């Protein structure tokens with residue numbers, strides 16, 4: 001496994017730049033995964049959820065599995081080295097060249113590591129803005145059997161989002177890359193706003 005990734009890294013230096021990437025960010029339960037499924041159907045991107053890749057890594061029995069599982073249970077952010085490798089590997093294996101990267105970068109370390117390893121600059125950053133009250137309600141009724149969808153871990157994830165992830169969104173905002181969506185509305189209404197962002201990104205250079 002490591003060999004594949006290392007080969008990817010070497011070849012990729014410079015060549016990953018051919019990939020188009022949209023980062024999909026927002027608090028836990030803001031609807032990132034739900035909207036990504038819609039975007040894939042309409043716009044032909046491949047959806048890569050950093051959380052899903054980490055959960056698959058736990059299931060695969062990888063040597064990092066226990067460490068990843070403990071961090072997810074505590075709502076902490078897994079070291080970038082692990083997550084960037086999983087993302088890079090998934091991009092290379094997909095056969096596509098357009099990606100929605102969901103739930104990443106979640107902190108400054110994630111952002112800097114991805115940028116230096118892949119040299120990819122995101123096309124734009126979709127930011128799902130939603131109140132904690134609504135996100136909490138959604139997470140508590142998500143029913144996917146996730147070990148981190150309990151009130152104790154949810155509170156920790158909200159704290160990490162405010163302290164570590166919002167600054168990354170601010171960083172991209174200062175570069176004019178953020179497309180903010182009101183994610184507190186029903187799924188269909190949120191998707192209308194999302195579609196408008198993708199449609200206009202094809203016609204014009206972002207202001």
Ligand SMILES: Nc1ncnc2c1ncn2[C@@H]1O[C@H](COP(=O)(O)OP(=O)(O)O)[C@@H](O)[C@H]1O
Nearest residue numbers: 028029030031032033034138141142185186187
């Ligand atoms: N706009 C919405 N209104 C109400 N419920 C939603 C909405 N978007 C997503 N959900 C539900 O909320 C939960 C969390 O959504 P999900 O897409 O998994 O969010 P995230 O990936 O940001 O954590 C899921 O059960 C999903 O069905």
Ligand SMILES: Nc1ccn([C@@H]2O[C@H](COP(=O)(O)OP(=O)(O)O)[C@@H](O)[C@H]2O)c(=O)n1
Nearest residue numbers: 028029050051072075076077078103104106
């Ligand atoms: N870039 C990332 C993304 C997720 N994760 C971990 O995976 C957990 C679940 O992430 P997720 O994106 O699936 O969660 P949601 O925002 O979809 O609810 C996070 O709380 C982190 O513990 C991470 O460490 N680094």
Ligand SMILES: [Mg+2]
Nearest residue numbers: 032033049051
């Ligand atoms: Mg998700």
